[in-house]
Amino acid sequence: MxxxxxxxxxxxxxxxxxxxxxxxxxxxxxxxxxxxxxxxxxxxxxxxxxxxxxxxxxxxxxxxxxxxxxxxxxxxxxxxxxxxxxxxxxxETPDNPxxxxxxxxxxxxxxxxxxxxxxxxxxxxxxxxxxxxxxxxxxxxxxxxxxxxxxxxxxxxAGARFEVPELGERAARLAVVRHVLYLIFNEGYTATSGPDLHRPDVTAEAIRLARLLHRLLPGDGEAAGLLALMLLTDARRAARTDADGWLVPLAEQDRRRWDAVAIAEGQALLTRTLGAGPVGQYQIQAAIAALHDEATTAADTDWPQIFALYDVLDRVAPGPVVTLSRAVAVARVHGPAAGLAALGTLDTSDRLAHSHRLEAVRAHLLDEAGEVDAARDGYLRAARMTASRPEQRYLTRRAARLRPPPESS
Structure with missing residues (x-):
């Protein structure tokens, strides 16, 4: 059956x-x-x-x-x-691919x-x-x-017609299609709210649709790059929480729990795609994800190469989210003070004004810089800003670890 x-x-x-x-x-x-x-x-x-x-x-x-x-x-x-x-x-008419x-x-x-x-x-x-x-x-x-x-x-x-868009509009519409699938995956991989860190059913559907898009457009490098990015990122899902459901940051994950089959498929897609045509944002992001996946330990991560790729990504698809991620790479290569300086450019970003991610990254870099009080306040501020309960618990725990010792009587 x-x-x-x-x-x-x-x-x-x-x-x-x-x-x-x-x-x-x-x-x-x-x-x-x-x-x-x-x-x-x-x-x-x-x-x-x-x-x-x-x-x-x-x-x-x-x-x-x-x-x-x-x-x-x-x-x-x-x-x-x-x-x-x-x-x-x-x-029934013959299948039209x-x-x-x-x-x-x-x-x-x-x-x-x-x-x-x-x-x-x-x-x-x-x-x-x-x-x-x-x-x-x-x-x-x-x-x-x-x-x-x-x-x-x-x-x-809108009077939309069931036909391939005109040549001038096609690339823009295809970019929207890829972006929608990317957003679906992101929502599944890190849910914006609720009790669960990730929704495997949503990420699985995003990957299925990305496979479909790649099959329909095998010559589209960004469709291949998008699928590779999803596979290389989702490969880490099992290690993102511990047995008690606590969030585990990338640097602390048990890499033996990463999905080697998904990593190999994503790397193969990326190898076939890079250099075969114009390089876009999803291929660059996939290359960054591949560098993380290739490192046997967090200390082995090739941060200078990741930093260089973020510089390329910043030219290809500039935006506050790219700047935020790049700041982490800056900190890994040049130290937390340099990373904090890079974050300073985002303080006026409307897009990140209501997001906890800027505060969380800032708190982490302040923590590494030894600014304990500012880091603790930043973690708590970020925890109040997110609707994701696993992220709230993680950020609150990080703040608690920085609580000053009680004064002796």
Whole structure:
């Protein structure tokens, strides 16, 4: 009998293909997407009991087609629309390898906000239900349902077409697609709120979608770099917490717990990609992650090379987050005082004004510089600023370690 996991994998693989076919035939992304979700729910209930049909994609197309017909029948303005193609699975057109990419482009339409792009990508391309997406981002299901509904409405209002964007727009849209997958991975790897440090289900979905993008665009160096970055980073996940669930910083992790298979795959991708074309931000970040993964101990880390790569990244994709990471490399190469000086440039950054990461890094460098009181205050300030309970516990513990000894009577 086919396992539940393989059913889920098959449905997630087929979801964007079926959606692409329906949208290509009928337009109306929102109605087609709702119909596909109904078909996925039906398959989830029937296939584990009755077995996978001989033509699972046709089965899903037929069920989704009937859902579309029901939708149109309930809408008097669409009663006369042609439904034969949707009802006849034998009319299925050959697989178009670009359809999934087109769905990705549509979900990452510039008319949508980044949170809406994330949600719609996970639902339409990832095949996740609204409840699953809501759970992943720790929001109520009705809130997520409204976000997805508004996203589909905006796509309709923007007059988005189901086609490859014009050449001038294609690169920008593809950059958005990559960025959305990157954000999905980051949210899974370090959850912004809640009781867990990471969400393996979300990182796994991000890696699956990055594999899909790389397969659709094998010549795109940044798609390969993005997948390599995810693999090389996620390889450390098991070592990021100890047996009691406490966060373990990179320098203190048991590297024997890192996933050697994922590291090898990420390194191989990177080796094939670097030098084959223009180098972008994800390839550079992957190269930095590879240097961390190659070090057998924290002391063996090639910080001068990492520092040099951050200088390149700062030219290719400048921004406060890059500056923050670069400051850590500066401190490793030139000492904590130099790192603190580099952080000083971020004090006026609106993007980091409400983030705990700047305060946490500053506190760490102050700690290394021997500024105990300032470091303790910084750790506590950072702990108050984050909604992640594992990070709160870690930062509070770091502050407690710096508590001054009680005065003798």
């Amino acid at each position: 086919t396992s539940a996991g393989s059913f889920e994998d098959l449905l997630r693989e087929l979801a964007p293909q079926v959606l692409g076919t329906l949208v290509r035939r009928h337009g109306q992304f929102d109605a087609c997407e709702d119909a596909v979700q109904e078909a996925l729910l039906a398959a989830s209930g029937q296939w584990p009991v009755e077995g996978v049909p001989d033509r699972p994609r046709s089965w899903l197309l037929a069920v989704a087609g009937r859902a579309l017909v029901d939708h149109w029948r309930r809408d008097s303005a669409r009663r006369r629309r042609e439904t034969a193609a949707a009802l006849d699975p034998t009319s 670009d359809d999934t990419l087109l769905v990705l482009f549509l979900c990452c339409h510039p008319a949508l906000s980044p949170p809406s792009q994330l949600a719609l990508t996970l639902r339409a391309v990832g095949g996740l239900s609204t409840a699953q997406i809501a759970a992943a981002f720790l929001v109520p299901e009705p809130t997520m349902a409204q976000r997805i509904s508004r996203a589909k409405q905006r796509i309709r209002d």
